Amino acid sequence: MRLFIVLLLCLALATCSSQPPRVQVINPASAELTQSRSFKLIAAEQAVNGPLPFAERYRQLDQLLREGLTQRGYHASHKAQILVYYWLAVQDSPLDFHLETAPPTPLGPYQALHRLRDSTGTLRIRLTTPEQHILWEGLTSTGLSPQRDSAELLERATQALLQQIPVASP
Template sequence: MRLFSVLLLCLALATCASPIPQIRVLQPASPELAGRGTFELVSPEQAVEGELPYRERYAQLAPLIRQGLASRGYQAANDAQLRVYYWLAVNDTPLEFKVDQAPPSPLGPYQAIHRLRDETGTLRLRLTDSAGQVLWEGLAITGLSPSRDSAELLASAVRALIEQLPAAR
């Protein structure tokens, strides 16, 4: 029984240590995506206006996306049938928790205010045809943030997002 408890605790800690990204398919695969098997990556600067967060992560992101698409049967080509747009974003929201608690001493009540920030990173992947029509789009919501940045977290987000993409035929 004790061994089972220890194994269960280890499993729970391992799950907490490597967060699973939440995936949302924003635009399901359109029928026009079928039969298209070649792609080109479009630089994030062409997808987003303004400053890109995690600029240092884009060098890692492009090869991860190429590898993931290749595992789904897509091939990189200069005269590609698909354009793949990708970018990272951060949603930074202030959080404020007010907690009324009795003090440990007889000085009277006080109010504790905890100010925190919710930094949620997202990875967006969009596949379009050469005319710019969106054929598929997905979003991975992760714990990626400036304070918790990791290559492993980015790789798991890319993997989970590309698994939602239909395989090339």
């Protein structure tokens, strides 16, 4: 029982601590990306089939992407050289904790199985040409989840991912 309480306490402390977002660059930047300067955000509904998780966060995400790309030397335009696809998703997987403790009675050992779920939010950004050639693509995982949704987590995830996009050449 003590081991279970210690595990739960460690899990609670780990989820409360502010971890930096884990960023993964799926497709590194092509030379064509730094030569392009104008971008257009493509709504997530056009990139994802089905319902969007965190639908209420897309207005904030749109603003964060516009500001972040502008800071990196790009500018918004209707006749864009870069199309920016972005969407949020939830990776949901089971967590099983097996605990063996001393026998409570002379009948034998006791094994407990505790089933929990790990829900992690991800943000994916894909930059393409109007002809759909991928210029850059990245993914970040954060503590963002249906149970722990916040504007601050989304902002940190977006900033971490945008830092991986090369600055536009002058």
